[in-house]
Amino acid sequence: MKNFKILLVEDEKQMSMFIEMELTHEGYKVDVAYDGIEALEKAKNMEYQLILLDIMMPGLNGIEVCRRIRQFSCVPIIMLTAKSDIPDKVLGLDVGANDYLTKPFAIEELLARIRVYERDKVLKNNTDEIKVKDVVMDNKTHQVWRAGKEIELTKKEYDLLKKLLMNKNIVLTREQLIEDVWGYDYGGDTNVVDVFIRYLRSKIDDDFEDKIITTIRGVGYVIKDN
Numbered sequence: 001m002k003n004f005k006i007l008l009v010e011d012e013k014q015m016s017m018f019i020e021m022e023l024t025h026e027g028y029k030v031d032v033a034y035d036g037i038e039a040l041e042k043a044k045n046m047e048y049q050l051i052l053l054d055i056m057m058p059g060l061n062g063i064e065v066c067r068r069i070r071q072f073s074c075v076p077i078i079m080l081t082a083k084s085d086i087p088d089k090v091l092g093l094d095v096g097a098n099d100y101l102t103k104p105f106a107i108e109e110l111l112a113r114i115r116v117y118e119r120d121k122v123l124k125n126n127t128d129e130i131k132v133k134d135v136v137m138d139n140k141t142h143q144v145w146r147a148g149k150e151i152e153l154t155k156k157e158y159d160l161l162k163k164l165l166m167n168k169n170i171v172l173t174r175e176q177l178i179e180d181v182w183g184y185d186y187g188g189d190t191n192v193v194d195v196f197i198r199y200l201r202s203k204i205d206d207d208f209e210d211k212i213i214t215t216i217r218g219v220g221y222v223i224k225d226n
Helices: 014-023 036-045 061-069 086-094 107-126 155-166 172-182 191-204
Strands: 006-007 030-034 050-054 077-080 099-102 131-132 133-137 142-148 149-151 215-216 220-223
Touching: 006 014, 006 036, 014 030, 014 107, 030 036, 036 050, 036 061, 050 061, 050 107, 061 077, 061 086, 077 107, 099 107, 131 155, 133 155, 155 172, 155 191, 155 220, 172 191, 172 220, 191 215, 191 220
Parallel strands: 006 030, 006 050, 050 077, 077 099
Antiparallel strands: 131 133, 133 142, 142 149, 215 220
């Protein structure tokens, strides 16, 4: 059994039984909640590495549950919903969801997304502090310094910088960055990566002689430590 516990919040009993069975078969520990109020209580009183959260539920809907969980926990949350409307996706992400999966979905896709967070947990446990050149990132406090100066970043800027730092000397394509930072379901233009790289550079590079973020023309971006 893996040391990775998942809270599955799904009011459709047949669907929840199927997902629980598949996750258990893969070695995950699974708790199930069938409404928003029960989900919130479990999230408050138990420790989970991931929450799979349906939007349309009795009691409290998934958006409100996610909003309330974010008041006391930063546990990764993947929203599950039968709706594919862009406003629902935006709202879910705005209140703190990490990713989105629209029903019906293949169980293999869900498992692949879970493995991403499972790997991140292992990496996070081994990399509470990331240092490349004079840039230091503290994953416990979500603070970043360069040459001893604290750099204020938004969550998306932080996630993008973290991905680049953890893959130092490896060129990451825009598509890879979209997938890992914005999520599989992101339907916008990959130019969003270029926009956020500019935001990052204005904070992490512009005031320093040594520029750490390098553009590989036609491919993507890399942070080099040499």
